[in-house]
Amino acid sequence: MRLSSAIALCASTLAVLALGCSSNSSEPKKEIVRKEMAESPFRPSDLESTINGLVDELTDVEPDDSKLGLIVKDTGTYWAPVMVGANRALAELELDGAVEGTPDDPDADVATDNQVAMFKKRRTGGYGGIGLAPLRDTLNDEVNAAVKAGIPVVTIDSDLADSKRQLYVGTNNAEAGKTGGKTLAKLLAKKTEGTVIIYGYPETDWAGGYERTMGAKEALEDAGFAATVYKVGWAEADIAAALEDIPQLIEDADPPVVGMIGMFSNAFRCAEVAENMKYDPGEIKIVAFDFEPDTLSYMDKGYIQATHAQRQYYMGYMVPYTLYSINVLGLDKTIDLLAEQMIDDERFDTGVDVVKADQVDDYNEFLDSLGIGG
DSSP, rough: OHHHHHHHHHHHHHHHHHHHHHHHHTSSSSOOOOOOOOOOOTTOOHHHHHHHHHHHHHTTOOOOEEEEEEEOOOOTTTHHHHHHHHHHHHHHHHHOOEEEOOOOOOOHHHHHHHHHHHHHHHHHHTEEEEEESSSSGHHHHHHHHHHHTTTTTESSSSSSSSSSOSSSEOOOOOHHHHHHHHHHHHHHHHOOEEEEEEEOOOOTTTTTHHHHHHHHHHHHHTTOOEEEEEEEESSHHHHHHHHHHHHHHHHOOOOOOEEEEOOTTTTTHHHHHHHHHTTOOTSSSEEEEEEOHHHHHHHHHTSSEEEEEEOOHHHHHHHHHHHHHHHHHHHHHHHHHHHGGBBSSSSOOOOEEEEEEEEEHHHHHHHHHHTTTO
């Protein structure tokens, strides 16, 4: 073959290749159809806008078909919306994956060992990304091993800030606590002084619980109230102690107790105390966190005036999307696209919904529209 002919053939081949590349790059690489959200006063418009922007970017890159997994703390009612959200996102992305709860065990050490084993199985089992709601920071080594192997890890609900995980997705606990404190302060607007009891966590060994508790304390003290923190516990002995100790705190308080706030899913214990002490509904203003059946029951009775519902559905929903985005767009681009809800360079805030007692039906309708209603 003459040199001129060879050059012409190469030029022709390159032109065809270039045309092919140009044609492919202008076409979406992956079609993602999201569940359409119903109109509701509780629809998080800013969060939804951020997700839609992320999805737009994900349709213009070469797809990745790696399996994604999510391991949550247990299979109780709190985690059901998380699992629904994560499974929906996997379906929209048309990806294989596993969304599972750690087997319940009364022994915390055993439960943690179970979670470590589950994570390790996914780390070595061909998964391209793992979400984790860690029970303890003993998961750090497994998380670090996954990241070292090129497997992105996103924590949800509870964080492992000292690990190499790429992102935390969940409630901004400090701001959520402040929101809770302000909600109670508004209910006490006619009071010029008084004591409020915070059924929270005053110790730094649980960072999220401490941050939420201190956020509420700061907001209430800024509003002029004296704040007393009683340490929360979930064991039967802790519950029995709280039901005995908190009434005594109320009896001894100076100035008198005018309100209570429970910072976690067992916030209804504050209402139980008020009921046991024969207070009339609303005589002591009470606000709560989470949307537990017992809390709703006390809202119906008039003892709890408002609760702060964490967006567990969105926590779960964001995990596959953020893991997938890290794989196809890279971490830096993903963080840029999530900037509107980023607390800092590593934490994404899903927010909380303030639900007043007369809004419970509306909020239940919103949850039904997500497929997570009771």
